[in-house]
Amino acid sequence: MKHASEFRTAYVSILLLGIVSLMGDIVYEGSRGLIPDYLKFLGATAFIVGLVSGLGEFIGYAMRLVSGFLADTTRAYWFFMFLGYGLIVSIPLLGFSNIWEMAVILVLLERLGKACRSPSRDTILSIVSEGVGTGKAFGIHEFLDQVGAVTGPLVVSGLMFYSSNNYNLTFSLLSIPFTMLLIALVSTYWKIRSKVVVESKTTHMRSRFLGRPFYIYTLAVMLNTIGLIPASLILYKASAILQPEQQQWIVPLIYLLIQGVDAPAALLSGYLYDRFGIRILMLPFILSIFPPIFTMLNTDLTTLIIASIFFGVVLGVQESTYRAAVSIFTPVSSRGTAYGIFNVAYGIGFLISGGIYGLIMDLHIPLITTLLFAVLTQTVALVALLYAHRNLSGVELVKQTA
Numbered sequence: 035m036k037h038a039s040e041f042r043t044a045y046v047s048i049l050l051l052g053i054v055s056l057m058g059d060i061v062y063e064g065s066r067g068l069i070p071d072y073l074k075f076l077g078a079t080a081f082i083v084g085l086v087s088g089l090g091e092f093i094g095y096a097m098r099l100v101s102g103f104l105a106d107t108t109r110a111y112w113f114f115m116f117l118g119y120g121l122i123v124s125i126p127l128l129g130f131s132n133i134w135e136m137a138v139i140l141v142l143l144e145r146l147g148k149a150c151r152s153p154s155r156d157t158i159l160s161i162v163s164e165g166v167g168t169g170k171a172f173g174i175h176e177f178l179d180q181v182g183a184v185t186g187p188l189v190v191s192g193l194m195f196y197s198s199n200n201y202n203l204t205f206s207l208l209s210i211p212f213t214m215l216l217i218a219l220v221s222t223y224w225k226i227r228s229k230v231v232v233e234s235k236t237t238h239m240r241s242r243f244l245g246r247p248f249y250i251y252t253l254a255v256m257l258n259t260i261g262l263i264p265a266s267l268i269l270y271k272a273s274a275i276l277q278p279e280q281q282q283w284i285v286p287l288i289y290l291l292i293q294g295v296d297a298p299a300a301l302l303s304g305y306l307y308d309r310f311g312i313r314i315l316m317l318p319f320i321l322s323i324f325p326p327i328f329t330m331l332n333t334d335l336t337t338l339i340i341a342s343i344f345f346g347v348v349l350g351v352q353e354s355t356y357r358a359a360v361s362i363f364t365p366v367s368s369r370g371t372a373y374g375i376f377n378v379a380y381g382i383g384f385l386i387s388g389g390i391y392g393l394i395m396d397l398h399i400p401l402i403t404t405l406l407f408a409v410l411t412q413t414v415a416l417v418a419l420l421y422a423h424r425n426l427s428g429v430e431l432v433k434q435t436a
Contacts, residue, residue: 047162050222052178057215064186076134090145095381102153102374111154118151129206153373160361168358173304176354180297247425248363252379254418259383261411263326263391295346300354307355318351323408330404
């Protein structure tokens with residue numbers, strides 16, 4: 035049984051890691067809404083902007099498999115944390131770029147940094163939270179992460195307003211929160227590095243532990259993501275509705291609504307997960323049916339606001355409790371690899387989802403098609419989730435006897 039001091043240490047560790055993510059989000063999430071306009075300002079075409087966006091997301095997810103495997107192999111989790119967060123310096127450096135080719139390289143470097151740090155950060159978070167609940171830990175972390183994701187765009191908007199739309203000055207001033215990020219990261223390392231202890235495992239045992247239940251759970255999450263319409267298409271639809279009235283300033287507010295719902299949903303779902311287990315994930319799987327339906331309804335902005343609220347709830351659980359659940363299928367020694375595989379599947383899910391729902395939107399396919407696709411994917415996802423849950427006892431037995 036843990037002493038009060040151990041619980042306190044665990045929560046301090048969780049909060050410190052959350053503050054690091056919060057500062058990181060202020061920099062890179064704050065810049066994400068400005069980068070497309072900046073690339074256009076530098077002379078990039080719409081094709082280049084779209085290609086860079088897609089390539090960046092692919093790198094951000096696909097490379098996590100490589101970084102997760104390397105982190106597990108070398109046990110250098112902190113190295114990948116420092117490398118990943120350090121590459122966020124690419125964002126302030128955008129203020130010194132004067133050609134779009136250089137800006138593109140910096141944008142892709144930031145996404146590579148995301149891929150480097152995520153599996154190691156999640157592994158460290160899962161280690162320091164043992165005994166207090168991984169659901170709570172990932173929920174608190176995602177809540178703080180989303181505070182940064184909301185604060186960042188507001189900071190960048192304010193900088194653009196007061197600098198009279200000076201891109202270079204705005205990006206350059208993001209060096210201030212980046213410096214604060216580095217200070218927070220170094221402080222976190224010195225305070226909790228002794229708590230991150232990983233047992234030595236052989237490659238054979240690592241392969242053994244990432245067995246069928248883990249992959250079935252990952253498949254369930256990927257199917258759930260495939261059936262969930264991306265936020266970008268919700269915002270695209272809002273932009274199309276608002277276009278005749280020239281009220282485009284409302285679109286970023288819808289994005290802020292999603293982020294605002296995401297944060298408390300992550301926190302609440304984390305506590306529910308620790309109490310009820312993986313079965314709580316059935317709820318977001320079912321709720322995932324509603325965002326595509328309300329988005330495709332050809333009515334007005336009200337339905338998109340409803341879609342955004344449902345999407346925010348599901349996203350909050352995805353980015354917190356879905357990640358927390360990975361830890362019950364894997365031992366610590368394999369967790370970096372597991373999070374890498376999990377994130378790749380998650381990214382593939384959003385890639386397929388964007389393509390399918392984008393095609394449905396462009397071709398004006400009847401609403402019944404969206405309904406059938408959403409229901410079918412979430413039903414299969416639920417079946418896979420329940421299968422993974424049913425085999426949890428076997429996973430725990432193998433972990434205990436290893």
